[in-house]
Amino acid sequence: MSFRSVALRLWPAAALLLTACSESSPNTEAAAQATAPAETMAATADALDSTRSAAPAAAPAARAAAPLPRRLAAPDTDTAYAQDVAAFLGGQRPSQHGTLSALAAQPAWQAFAHDQDKSWDKYRATHTARMTKWAGTELDSVHRSSSTIFYPFSGPDFLNVFTIFPTSQTYVLMGLEPVGSVPARTSLENPKLFPAVKASLWSVLNFSFFRTNDMAVDLKSVELDGALPLMMRFATRTGNQITAIRPVQLDATGQLQDAPTDTTRAAHPKSVPGVEMKLRGPDGQAKTVYYFSTDLSNHGLNTKPAPLTFVRSLGPLTTYVKSATYLMHKIYFSEVRALVLRRSRYILQDDSGIAMKYFQKGAWQFNYYGAYRRPINLFAKHYQPELTAAYTDSLHKPKSLPFGTGYNWRQTDSNLLLARRLIPLAQ
Numbered sequence: 001m002s003f004r005s006v007a008l009r010l011w012p013a014a015a016l017l018l019t020a021c022s023e024s025s026p027n028t029e030a031a032a033q034a035t036a037p038a039e040t041m042a043a044t045a046d047a048l049d050s051t052r053s054a055a056p057a058a059a060p061a062a063r064a065a066a067p068l069p070r071r072l073a074a075p076d077t078d079t080a081y082a083q084d085v086a087a088f089l090g091g092q093r094p095s096q097h098g099t100l101s102a103l104a105a106q107p108a109w110q111a112f113a114h115d116q117d118k119s120w121d122k123y124r125a126t127h128t129a130r131m132t133k134w135a136g137t138e139l140d141s142v143h144r145s146s147s148t149i150f151y152p153f154s155g156p157d158f159l160n161v162f163t164i165f166p167t168s169q170t171y172v173l174m175g176l177e178p179v180g181s182v183p184a185r186t187s188l189e190n191p192k193l194f195p196a197v198k199a200s201l202w203s204v205l206n207f208s209f210f211r212t213n214d215m216a217v218d219l220k221s222v223e224l225d226g227a228l229p230l231m232m233r234f235a236t237r238t239g240n241q242i243t244a245i246r247p248v249q250l251d252a253t254g255q256l257q258d259a260p261t262d263t264t265r266a267a268h269p270k271s272v273p274g275v276e277m278k279l280r281g282p283d284g285q286a287k288t289v290y291y292f293s294t295d296l297s298n299h300g301l302n303t304k305p306a307p308l309t310f311v312r313s314l315g316p317l318t319t320y321v322k323s324a325t326y327l328m329h330k331i332y333f334s335e336v337r338a339l340v341l342r343r344s345r346y347i348l349q350d351d352s353g354i355a356m357k358y359f360q361k362g363a364w365q366f367n368y369y370g371a372y373r374r375p376i377n378l379f380a381k382h383y384q385p386e387l388t389a390a391y392t393d394s395l396h397k398p399k400s401l402p403f404g405t406g407y408n409w410r411q412t413d414s415n416l417l418l419a420r421r422l423i424p425l426a427q
Contacts, residue, residue, distance in 0.1 A: 082182050083242045086232035089197060091116025103188060112194040120237060130403040131163045138369070138399070142346050143167045146318035150311055152296055152336055153324040156227035158289060159234040161320050164348065172314065173291045174307060179275050180226020182245060187224060227291050228275050239282035246276045250292065254309025272306045296336045308339055316425055318346040321353030323406050326382040329355045342426035347419040350406035351375065356386040363423045366390070370401030370415040373408050
């Protein structure tokens with residue numbers, strides 16, 4: 001039996017271990033918020049378990065490594081070096097005269113690059129090419145009005161948001177993963193690097209979402225800390241060129257500023273760490289990608305409200321939500337949910353995003369794509385009868401979705417919803 005067959009057979013059981021979110025009715029959710037205000041994204045992420053039974057494992061010794069302290073990109077990151085690192089990690093040859101050319105000449109990297117080319121060719125055929133064609137048709141008018149994309153609960157997933165919204169100028173990603181840094185050359189010389197990188201991305205290339213906790217262990221074991229190295233890799237694999245990387249932060253008032261260079265001093269308790277990555281797109285267009293490491297639960301935003309203020313300052317948004325563990329279904333993620341509903345002209349999401357009951361009646365027009373199945377067993381209590389009704393409406397049949405996405409990752413089981421705002425934006 002092939003490895004792929006084994007992985008697919010094991011997936012239903014493995015999916016039950018993906019994550020754990022507290023499940024409750026609206027009444028018990030309200031009581032839970034009052035009695036347990038400390039429930040956060042971090043608590044949810046800590047409950048995520050691995051799907052190692054279906055994924056290739058990194059070296060056992062690497063998994064025992066102690067967690068590394070959070071680091072940011074160096075203030076004066078060399079742009080040519082950063083582009084070379086991104087190419088090197090993506091299995092693409094770095095510049096001939098760069099400092100990584102000798103490492104790229106070694107058999108281990110060449111075998112890794114060959115394997116990555118095969119994986120990415122398969123992903124392009126089953127996902128990227130189909131997503132690009134679909135988005136060019138179904139989101140054409142959305143693209144023209146979507147200079148800024150907000151992607152909450154994203155982790156380092158620049159891959160999917162760029163593929164769906166390739167013409168946007170600014171992407172704002174937020175997740176729990178630490179920001180990370182541009183890897184040093186010594187990290188790239190680690191013989192355990194390539195198995196760890198391959199394992200960390202196995203689920204996103206096969207199922208379209210990250211196994212967050214396992215990814216963190218895989219990458220920390222080889223000193224690839226945080227979201228930035230993966231964002232760099234996705235940038236170069238999608239045809240973008242890195243032109244600058246700058247560590248930033250949001251201050252207590254939500255203002256964007258340079259991150260402090262003195263890392264020996266404790267950060268301000270209300271500041272939010274982030275990174276700014278400047279790109280030149282495949283068409284030559286300049287792009288800016290922000291990633292902020294933050295807790296988007298009500299508790300997290302009450303403690304550090306800067307992300308709310310920053311997103312409000314961006315003007316009209318298009319929001320993208322995918323594989324978000326149904327967090328915005330819950331009462332203790334009501335603040336970020338309200339932000340999205342008030343400030344978005346368009347929302348593109350799978351069923352793990354904002355529950356239908358929270359969309360104001362008469363304020364949105366909905367286009368449905370794909371097929372709505374019940375959520376996987378772990379999220380069964382987030383089943384939405386409203387979506388079943390919409391997807392079985394014989395007078396307004398949903399349109400096809402030619403690729404898989406989200407937790408129901410097979411193409412025949414995946415769904416996307418495009419919500420278009422019909423009333424003026426809330427202030």
